[in-house]
Amino acid sequence: MRPPAPRPPADTVADPVLVLGAGPVGQTAALLLARRGVPVRIVDTRPERDAVGSKAICQQRDVLDVWDWLGAGTIAEEGLTWDTARTFYRDRELFSVRLPDPGASPLPPFVNISQSRTEQVLDHLLDEAGVRTLWDHRVTGITQDDDGVDVECATPDGPVRLRGSHALACLGAHGGVVREALGLGFEGTSFDDRFLICDIRADLPGWERERRFYFDPEWNPGRQVLI
């Protein structure tokens, strides 16, 4: 019996699916397509992957399940699951809630892990699958016809037009250009408050598995602090 013909690298095939955005949603979509043998290419405006940054820090079991299936089980293993949520007003504890694991699954109900680490793990799988990311490509427009889509990009070397069979918009909160081209809104509300988010490595003996919310603490009066 003849061995199966080797599949060409995913990004050398004409008219791949263009995944717009190399965040975790775009990476996961690209991996799922590649796993099914669909040629795929990712496009992102960033010059390269961010080395640090927690951002989407909480990942729930259903997402971990998809990543586990794709070969990224290390995200669940490396992530931290806390099981107690404590809320304080000044120096007084208002209440404490225990979060029991709600199901019989080998995966935790959720983990905290930095988005930069998640993206790094998924990038490794994309490399293995032969899926290339075109960095420094800012999507500026998109049109479609009966056979596919044209995606206009601004790059440091000038404008580029990419042709794809389909485009998947995974541009996150700043994907207005594609939403507008498709006539889609982005409904919802925002907080007026500003938040400072820091990634800090610290020893916190006894409360490694707790989430603490402080309102108006003496050490930061008039503010809220979430740890």
Ligand SMILES: Cc1cc2nc3c(=O)[nH]c(=O)nc-3n(C[C@H](O)[C@H](O)[C@H](O)COP(=O)(O)OP(=O)(O)OC[C@H]3O[C@@H](n4cnc5c(N)ncnc54)[C@H](O)[C@@H]3O)c2cc1C
């Ligand atoms: C400071 C901060 C803190 C956050 N904290 C949390 C948190 O605690 N929990 C939580 O769940 N979420 C948090 N978020 C939100 C979290 O980052 C998003 O939920 C998550 O990134 C969504 O993933 P995504 O793949 O949909 O989008 P993104 O990660 O935003 O990925 C979109 C990608 O599209 C690219 N892109 C955008 N526009 C274009 C364009 N025109 N052309 C080409 N590429 C483009 C971007 O460069 C990016 O790589 C935080 C975000 C920030 C900024």
